[in-house]
Amino acid sequence: MYFYPYFRTNMKSFIRILHASPDAPPVDVYANGNLIAKNLPYKGFTEYLQVPPGRYNIKIFSSGKTINPVINTNLILEPETIYTVAAINKLANIRLMPFVDPIIPQIENKAYVRFGHLSPNTPRVDITLPNGKILFENVGFEDLTNYIAVDPGTYTIQARPTGTDKIALTIPNIRLKGNRFYTIYAVGLLGDKPPLQVLIPLDGNTYIKF
Numbered sequence: 738m739y740f741y742p743y744f745r746t747n748m749k750s751f752i753r754i755l756h757a758s759p760d761a762p763p764v765d766v767y768a769n770g771n772l773i774a775k776n777l778p779y780k781g782f783t784e785y786l787q788v789p790p791g792r793y794n795i796k797i798f799s800s801g802k803t804i805n806p807v808i809n810t811n812l813i814l815e816p817e818t819i820y821t822v823a824a825i826n827k828l829a830n831i832r833l834m835p836f837v838d839p840i841i842p843q844i845e846n847k848a849y850v851r852f853g854h855l856s857p858n859t860p861r862v863d864i865t866l867p868n869g870k871i872l873f874e875n876v877g878f879e880d881l882t883n884y885i886a887v888d889p890g891t892y893t894i895q896a897r898p899t900g901t902d903k904i905a906l907t908i909p910n911i912r913l914k915g916n917r918f919y920t921i922y923a924v925g926l927l928g929d930k931p932p933l934q935v936l937i938p939l940d941g942n943t944y945i946k947f
Contacts, residue, residue: 750814751785751945755823757855757924758831759931761807763800764824768793776800779931780924782821785941790816795833797824807831817947821920821940825879826857836881838918838942847886848913852921854880859927861899866892867907875899881920889915896923896933908935917943 754766756777766774766783774783777800797808810833814820819838824831836853843849852864852873864873872894873882890913896906905927913919918940925933 748790748816749787749947750790750816750818750820751787751941752814752820752822753785753941754783755821755922755936756781757823757825757922757936758828759857759925761824761828761831764807765798765800765802767796767798770794780936782936782938785819785945788814790814790818795822797831797833808833819941819945821938823853823855823922825855830857834879836920838920838940839884840942840947841884843916844886846889846915848889848915849884849886849918850913850921851882851884851919852876852923853882854878854923856923856925856927856933858929859896859905859923859933862896862905862923863899864921865895865897867895869902884918887913889913894921906933906935911937 754774756779763776763778773786793812795810795812796806798806808831812835820835821838822833822835825834854876857878861875861877863871865871892911893909895904897904919937920940922936924936925931927933
């Protein structure tokens with residue numbers, strides 16, 4: 738990530754980029770003409786970049802290119818807001834999807850987790866424990882759930898097509914620590930390559946303060 742000191746003002750927002758387009762090459766990301774991420778690979782996250790709130794033109798190019806962007810769009814960043822902005826869908830229909838990492842009241846020593854569905858060919862899913870208990874229900878492509886509070890610990894979760902017992906994906910050994918926020922992002926392709934899998938970053942609302 739490349740930082741620009743002149744971006745920083747008393748009013749601030751934070752943004753990180755996630756490359757979640759399964760068939761897109763590594764990319765370079767420009768904000769208002771400034772390079773903010775170089776050679777970002779599929780499944781890669783940038784660090785959070787502190788920027789002033791406002792309107793930004795975002796251009797994303799195949800790495801090393803500066804013509805024919807695969808994405809050319811505008812984002813409005815609200816003050817004192819934390820964003821994860823994902824490049825989603827297959828390359829032919831790639832676009833940016835901004836998600837807010839919200840500052841919310843916490844219960845002491847609880848872990849907070851939510852689920853984001855970024856797999857373009859996976860149907861709506863229920864996210865469950867192995868015993869069938871539903872954590873997140875009927876989550877479709879491009880959906881992001883609210884956080885739920887859980888006890889710290891190590892979990893196994895499963896993604897099941899909504900309303901069925903069929904298991905599309907099992908994710909073992911997810912370690913969730915207290916007083917932290919996590920998003921489980923499903924990326925990749927069901928029954929194809931790159932395969933369906935999850936990314937579980939620590940969200941910036943864990944440690945960014947305003």
